[in-house]
Amino acid sequence: MDLRIFTEPQQGATYDTLLAVAKATEDLGFDAFFRSDHYLRMGSVDGLPGPTDAWITLAGLARETKRIRLGTLMTAGTFRLPGVLAIQVAQVDQMSGGRVELGLGAGWFEEEHKAYGIPFPKEKFARLEEQLAIVTGLWETKTGETFSYDGTHYQLTDSPALPKPAQAKVPVLIGGHGASRTPRLAGRYADEFNMPFASVEDSERQFGRVRAAAEQAGRKSSDLVYSNALVACVGKDDAEVARRAAAIGREVEELKANGLAGSPAEVVDRIGRFAEIGSQRVYLQILDLDDLDHLDLISSQVQSQL
Numbered sequence: 001m002d003l004r005i006f007t008e009p010q011q012g013a014t015y016d017t018l019l020a021v022a023k024a025t026e027d028l029g030f031d032a033f034f035r036s037d038h039y040l041r042m043g044s045v046d047g048l049p050g051p052t053d054a055w056i057t058l059a060g061l062a063r064e065t066k067r068i069r070l071g072t073l074m075t076a077g078t079f080r081l082p083g084v085l086a087i088q089v090a091q092v093d094q095m096s097g098g099r100v101e102l103g104l105g106a107g108w109f110e111e112e113h114k115a116y117g118i119p120f121p122k123e124k125f126a127r128l129e130e131q132l133a134i135v136t137g138l139w140e141t142k143t144g145e146t147f148s149y150d151g152t153h154y155q156l157t158d159s160p161a162l163p164k165p166a167q168a169k170v171p172v173l174i175g176g177h178g179a180s181r182t183p184r185l186a187g188r189y190a191d192e193f194n195m196p197f198a199s200v201e202d203s204e205r206q207f208g209r210v211r212a213a214a215e216q217a218g219r220k221s222s223d224l225v226y227s228n229a230l231v232a233c234v235g236k237d238d239a240e241v242a243r244r245a246a247a248i249g250r251e252v253e254e255l256k257a258n259g260l261a262g263s264p265a266e267v268v269d270r271i272g273r274f275a276e277i278g279s280q281r282v283y284l285q286i287l288d289l290d291d292l293d294h295l296d297l298i299s300s301q302v303q304s305q306l
Contacts (some may be wrong), residue, residue, distance in 0.1 A: 004031050010041050035054055036054070054072050061096075072102065075105065138159060183213040186213060199258075234302060268305045268306065
């Protein structure tokens with residue numbers, strides 16, 4: 001079971017804060033540092049000092065880390081043209097020495113689009129399908145050949161399909177709760193399917209749909225990695241769990257029901273339940289980015305037992 005650190009910087013974080021978390025992620029033996037791709041805070045937090053861009057952040061971290069994987073859960077398809085995104089990700093992959101992964105989603109938070117003048121199209125899912133075809137098609141095109149695409153939403157003519165990523169294949173992550181279209185896209189394009197903030201039962205059901213879709217697309221269901229994203233709130237005792245829950249504005253019992261909360265032993269047991277239904281990787285949503293002792297505890301007393 002891989003443990004990865006997943007951050008939500010739109011809730012309030014500077015690049016320096018993210019760098020400190022990424023370096024702790026690396027030093028403490030976690031597998032990867034991922035971040036969300038949002039430009040507006042959610043809920044009652046002030047979001048200060050304001051948003052950071054996902055791929056600019058990852059470019060900086062690519063040069064300041066050495067081992068950990070770097071990626072997004074999920075890059076919003078509404079924020080970037082697919083040809084430009086393919087260039088950005090390939091460049092950051094080169095900058096990192098081949099450690100980048102691309103989570104790509106349709107985009108959903110209309111208010112952030114209004115706040116920053118970003119078009120919010122009605123046909124987001126159809127656009128996402130074309131974006132996946134274009135980004136992967138550009139990377140797969142052999143050097144010296146060209147790539148063209150004639151879609152409903154995007155058209156590319158004789159693209160040189162450059163630059164290429166450092167990796168022969170940048171892992172593509174697709175995730176979500178949708179019962180039909182999401183599994184179909186994952187079955188065709190994904191190297192990893194991520195189930196965000198869901199129960200063991202709902203995760204098992206969705207993993208089954210994705211496995212079936214992969215087989216239908218002519219792939220082996222085992223070709224994909226299956227993962228979960230879950231909020232983390234771990235403490236060495238009840239008082240520490242309560243303190244950490246209060247710091248992120250959540251209730252302990254709600255966190256235990258819907259995430260990974262409690263003592264290290266409780267969290268290890270909970271992760272085991274996800275492992276039993278085929279989850280191979282967990283993204284730990286860390287909401288208090290100043291609490292690096294939280295990461296230390298998870299590393300020493302949870303990760304060490306997996």
